[in-house]
Amino acid sequence: MAKKLMRALAGEVQHTPPIWMMRQAGRYLPEYRATRAQAGDFLSLCYNPDLAAEVTLQPIRRYGFDAAILFADILLVPQALGADLWFVTGEGPRLSTVTAQADFDALKPAGAIHETLAPVYETLRILTRELPQETALIGFAGAPWTVATYMIAGRGTPDQAPAHALKAENRALFEALLDRITEATILYLSAQIEAGAEVVKLFDSWAGSLKGADFDTYAVAPAKRIIAALKARHPGVPIIAFPREAGPAYEGFARATGADCVALDNSVDAAWAAAHVQKDGCVQGNLAPGHMVTGGPELDAAARAIVEAFRGGPHIFNLGHGITPDADPDNVQRMIDAVRSA
Numbered sequence: 001m002a003k004k005l006m007r008a009l010a011g012e013v014q015h016t017p018p019i020w021m022m023r024q025a026g027r028y029l030p031e032y033r034a035t036r037a038q039a040g041d042f043l044s045l046c047y048n049p050d051l052a053a054e055v056t057l058q059p060i061r062r063y064g065f066d067a068a069i070l071f072a073d074i075l076l077v078p079q080a081l082g083a084d085l086w087f088v089t090g091e092g093p094r095l096s097t098v099t100a101q102a103d104f105d106a107l108k109p110a111g112a113i114h115e116t117l118a119p120v121y122e123t124l125r126i127l128t129r130e131l132p133q134e135t136a137l138i139g140f141a142g143a144p145w146t147v148a149t150y151m152i153a154g155r156g157t158p159d160q161a162p163a164h165a166l167k168a169e170n171r172a173l174f175e176a177l178l179d180r181i182t183e184a185t186i187l188y189l190s191a192q193i194e195a196g197a198e199v200v201k202l203f204d205s206w207a208g209s210l211k212g213a214d215f216d217t218y219a220v221a222p223a224k225r226i227i228a229a230l231k232a233r234h235p236g237v238p239i240i241a242f243p244r245e246a247g248p249a250y251e252g253f254a255r256a257t258g259a260d261c262v263a264l265d266n267s268v269d270a271a272w273a274a275a276h277v278q279k280d281g282c283v284q285g286n287l288a289p290g291h292m293v294t295g296g297p298e299l300d301a302a303a304r305a306i307v308e309a310f311r312g313g314p315h316i317f318n319l320g321h322g323i324t325p326d327a328d329p330d331n332v333q334r335m336i337d338a339v340r341s342a
């Protein structure tokens with residue numbers, strides 16, 4: 001029988017949804033912290049196929065999730081295009097910036113990314129051998145707008161102001177950068193599929209700051225282009241899109257982009273999403289990650305409410321965003337128990 005996750009993505013309605021979590025391999029797990037220490041730092045872990053495969057497998061061993069997500073980061077693509085990338089402990093990523101034509105001209109062509117990203121493909125090949133047969137393997141990349149916000153600002157920003165400013169001041173350069181990221185993302189996800197990813201997910205974490213026509217031009221259109229290219233090369237490989245904080249624009253996103261599944265953040269009302277988003281296909285997400293810190297009967301009730309809200313259509317149980325380092329690993333088991341007994 002096909003894997004539970006693949007069945008949901010194909011549109012099958014299941015009484016108990018498949019479960020996985022954004023950032024399921026991460027700092028809330030002591031075994032992750034130990035392996036990261038062994039690798040030296042986060043980026044060394046991403047580029048060490050044996051250890052990256054090991055941390056991908058850790059949450060599968062502990063919890064038996066229905067899917068494993070490749071351990072890597074969306075910012076490896078800018079690095080593969082030639083940007084400098086480093087992580088400041090307790091603060092987050094830092095990159096060399098792209099704000100002038102000369103910065104853009106110094107980037108590598110999209111086709112050069114495999115030189116840097118080859119270890120990621122090796123991680124996937126290891127996982128295809130080591131994962132339990134019922135566990136689906138998810139590859140991923142950042143969506144062009146979200147990746148561009150980091151490349152322009154050189155860091156994470158609360159409002160993506162530097163990227164909005166470049167868009168206003170030098171639209172040609174801004175669009176050239178989005179195009180380069182789009183081309184690289186197609187090649188990267190295609191190579192992930194060839195290495196064994198059965199599903200791919202596109203993270204547009206900052207889609208919510210694109211308003212009006214900008215949302216269509218810089219969130220919908222690049223996702224549509226990436227999905228069309230992947231569907232042409234790899235028919236039958238499902239794609240999950242995550243336009244975080246898209247609000248009302250969640251409605252129609254799957255139809256407009258060709259995505260097989262839309263991931264919902266935790267600000268979306270589940271009943272609204274069941275009526276307006278799930279009518280077009282599979283949905284995933286929505287549980288507030290804070291429940292993984294606070295736990296208790298509130299967690300059970302919130303998890304069950306999501307299962308019930310989406311029971312009328314194809315559904316993958318997930319959080320609305322990544323699990324945080326202060327989460328209690330026991331609450332993850334509690335969530336799984338609540339979903340599987342709902």
Ligand SMILES: Cc1c2[nH]c(c1CCC(=O)O)Cc1[nH]c(c(CCC(=O)O)c1C)Cc1[nH]c(c(CCC(=O)O)c1C)Cc1[nH]c(c(C)c1CCC(=O)O)C2
Pocket residue numbers: 021022023024025026027036042069070071072073074075091092093140156203205322
């Ligand atoms: C925006 C973004 C990034 N990375 C990612 C996104 C999109 C999803 C989202 O909105 O969170 C995606 C990502 N990052 C990571 C994964 C691995 C797979 C998984 O388990 O979900 C995935 C899918 C590992 C990671 N990526 C990062 C960690 C923590 C690094 C560590 O071990 O110190 C992990 C496990 C670091 C990272 N990477 C990024 C930031 C802003 C940070 C620092 C903030 C933080 O520490 O949480 C960029």
